Amino acid sequence: MGSQAELVVDARCGTGESPVWSVAESALYWVDIPGRALHRWSAAGHTQWASDEMPACIAPRADLPGSWIAGMESGLFSLTPQDGGTLAATRLAEVSHARPGMRFNDGRCDRQGRFWAGTMLMDMAAGARVGRLYRHDKGSLAPSLQLDDLIVPNGLAFSPDGRTMYLSDSHPGVQTIWAFDYDTATGTPSKRRVFVDMNPLPGRPDGAAVDADGCYWICGNDAGQVHRFTPEGRLDRSLEVPVKKPAMCAFGGPKLDTLFVTSIRPGGDLSDQPLAGGVFALRPGTQGIPEPAFDG
Incomplete structure (x- = not known):
């Protein structure tokens, strides 16, 4: 394995998202949003669990x-895999969406264990700026609204020291990545x-x-590439995957x-990308850092 992408799982996910490496289990977890499933892959094989709502992050x-x-769709949940391929789901917090037909999209924890996640209108073609970005803190009854006026919030990440937050909007009318100063004490x-x-x-x-050098890796959806940007925002390199729509890394x-x-x-003719929906592996020559857990 090198800069050439290798197929890990021919998962055929409708939208494979939110991959997270479990150091304790030496396993990769991710979700299929429209497939309503949580997936797990390790050297022992591939497992999945069904969900009632669409999990996004x-x-x-x-x-x-x-x-x-x-x-998920109606709010934030705690999910626990069960024998038999199902998930025990407990609602942690409801969210009042700006309008019907919305769900959560991209999300992750900051370095202090606060959970961040954005919402979007599922009819992406509408281009409605009703997406919002929320932060959910330990002991909170509901997530707090942090940003609005978004279409498809995506690309959430935090620098290794936690003091820079990144956010993108992947809608074709925006296609922008932003950086923020981040107060690690208050999550602001x-x-x-x-x-x-x-x-x-x-x-x-x-x-x-984000890798250990503080560089920001982001999937170039529709281009079959994953890009690495330095902390100064300079394009450092681009790696190819054998599908048009890489979603998250x-x-x-x-x-x-x-x-x-x-x-x-x-949907449609996939003769030129039969592995679409799969999970791939690259060796980019750099290391990542462990993903923080939610301090709930």
Whole structure:
């Protein structure tokens, strides 16, 4: 394995999202949003569990090992895999969406264990700026609204020291990545600025990860590439995957030096990308950092 992508699981996910490497289990977890499923892959094989609502983003729970916090359709849930391929779901918080037909999208924890997640209108073509970004703190009864006026919030990530927050909007009419100063004590972003304008670059900015060098990796949806940007916003390199719609990336493996990439399987003729919806692995020559757990 090198810069050439290798197929890990021919999962055929409608929208494979939110890959998270479990260091304790040496396993990769991710979700299929329209497939309503949580997936797990390790050297022992591939397992999945069915969900009643569409899960969009997940993070491990520090207080309940083996369980996950998830942004879904109607709010935030705690999910626990069960024997028989089902998930025990407990609602942690409801969310009053701006309008019907919305769900959560991209999300993850900051370095202090607060869960961040954005919402979007599922009819992406409408281009409605009703998306919102929320933060859910330990002991909170409901997530707090942090940003609005978004279409498809995506690309959430935090620098290794936690003091910079990244956010993208992957809608074709926006295609922008922003950086914020981040107050690690209060969980407050400020000084929003354009980090990268993706409009002249290949692909729309989708899900992201940060490596140990502080560089920001983001999937170029529609372009079949994963891009690495330096902390200054300079395009450092681009790696190819054999599908058009890579969705999100995450570092994993025993040394956290494997970049796993989930993808989308669109409808229509897939003769030129039969592996769409699969999970791929790259060796980019850099290491990631462990994903924080939700401190609930």
